[in-house]
Amino acid sequence: xDANDRFRNFVRHPKDALQHYKINVxxxxxxxxxxxxxxxxxxxxGHYQVCPDCxxxxxxxxxxxxxxxxxxxxxxxxxxxxxxxxxxxxxxxxIKDAQNKTQLQDSVWTGKAKIGxxxxxxGIMDPYFIMGSLAPATGERLTKLFERATQQNLxxxxxxxxxxxxxxxxxxxxxxxxxxxxxxxxHRQAHLLYLAILMDPTTGGVxxxxxxxxxxxxxEPRALIGFAGRRVIEQTINKKLPRDFQNAEKVLQNGFLxxxxxxxxxxAQLQRVLAIFAAQTWRGEQVV
Numbered sequence: 001x002d003a004n005d006r007f008r009n010f011v012r013h014p015k016d017a018l019q020h021y022k023i024n025v026x027x028x029x030x031x032x033x034x035x036x037x038x039x040x041x042x043x044x045x046g047h048y049q050v051c052p053d054c055x056x057x058x059x060x061x062x063x064x065x066x067x068x069x070x071x072x073x074x075x076x077x078x079x080x081x082x083x084x085x086x087x088x089x090x091x092x093x094x095i096k097d098a099q100n101k102t103q104l105q106d107s108v109w110t111g112k113a114k115i116g117x118x119x120x121x122x123g124i125m126d127p128y129f130i131m132g133s134l135a136p137a138t139g140e141r142l143t144k145l146f147e148r149a150t151q152q153n154l155x156x157x158x159x160x161x162x163x164x165x166x167x168x169x170x171x172x173x174x175x176x177x178x179x180x181x182x183x184x185x186x187h188r189q190a191h192l193l194y195l196a197i198l199m200d201p202t203t204g205g206v207x208x209x210x211x212x213x214x215x216x217x218x219x220e221p222r223a224l225i226g227f228a229g230r231r232v233i234e235q236t237i238n239k240k241l242p243r244d245f246q247n248a249e250k251v252l253q254n255g256f257l258x259x260x261x262x263x264x265x266x267x268a269q270l271q272r273v274l275a276i277f278a279a280q281t282w283r284g285e286q287v288v
Contacts, residue, residue: 031058035222048263056222057263059200061102062109062126065159069267073113073122077144081105082137088168098129106137107162110145115157116271118278121149123158127201133166134206139176142210146183146194155193155277157270160211164204177209184213193277197266198248198257200224212256216273218266219248219257226251 031042038053045051048068049058066073082105084091099105107129113122123145125132142158149156165173187194196214198207200223207227211217219225226246234241244250251257261269 046264050221050263054222055262057200057220059127059161061128062104062124063102065124065199066109066113066122068263069122069270070113070115073111075109075111076148077110077141078105080137080141080144082135082169084168085136085172086168086170091168094130094168102126102129104129106135106141107132107166108138108141110141112148112152112154115267115274118271118274119154120274121145121152121154121156123156125159125161125199125206127161127163127199130166131163132161132206133163134173134176134204135166135169136172136176138166139173139179142176142180143183146180146187149192150183150187150190153190153192155195155274156187157195157197158210158214159197159199160202160206161199162202162204162206162211164206174205177205180210181213184210188215193273195270195273197261198223198225201226203227203229217256217258218261218269219251219259221248221260221262223248225256 029042030039031045032039033051033054033056035056036051036054038051040052045058049060049064050056051058060068081099082095084095098107104126108123108125110121110123113120115122123142125138145158146156148154165176167173184194193216194214195216196211196218198211198217198219200220202211202223202225204227207225224246225248228236230241230246242250248257248260252260
């Protein structure tokens with residue numbers, strides 16, 4: 001069947017032709033950026049999965065993000081798994097689905113990694129595990145990350161991506177904000193560096209606690225960063241908000257970020273920061 005025959009067949013039997021192409025043409029060849037709405041061939045997103053037009057970093061799994069940062073790593077506390085203390089309806093099924101999808105027991109990967117020549121305690125939250133929500137298992141892994149970093153005199157690099165506290169575990173999820181914050185304080189008292197990279201989205205109790213407590217806070221281009229959602233705020237103050245008010249660029253402008261660092265530059269910039277920290281530490285100086 002030549003091109004003319006295929007066209008005539010499409011005109012005569014459009015439903016059959018559409019079904020044929022739906023079955024035989026691969027899905028996902030073209031992507032749409034949720035920020036600038038550019039359409040592009042999926043390979044143009046590249047290794048770092050960013051929009052070629054505006055630089056927005058697409059949401060990726062923790063394991064994908066790990067491979068963008070390092071090839072040398074060791075996972076910590078992989079066995080810590082979330083529970084169902086409130087026997088919330090269908091919660092265990094959601095957990096199982098998220099575990100199968102992300103290959104994580106809960107919404108954060110933690111471990112020790114090499115970035116360039118420097119060892120760090122590394123944490124990466126996964127937006128595909130129930131929207132990277134903070135639950136008791138998440139808080140336990142993050143607390144242990146900072147505790148081990150303190151014991152081993154390691155800086156911490158934490159990449160956040162979260163919708164906030166996971167309400168299927170109620171107050172136990174909210175308690176993790178204080179728990180992780182205490183471990184961060186102990187790490188700071190040991191004069192060790194903590195650097196956070198806020199990915200899309202970083203919201204809710206994560207923003208209100210450990211994501212905003214780092215010595216250095218970076219954002220990714222066009223990332224959504226905030227506490228409450230747009231609709232909740234607008235209904236509370238009875239005003240329309242600017243379209244960009246929770247974009248990383250606006251957050252930087254208002255002083256809540258130190259810099260916006262594109263993904264493809266993060267490894268090099270991290271190495272520069274870690275080199276400064278290491279040099280000060282060797283001299284016995286306090287850098288934080």
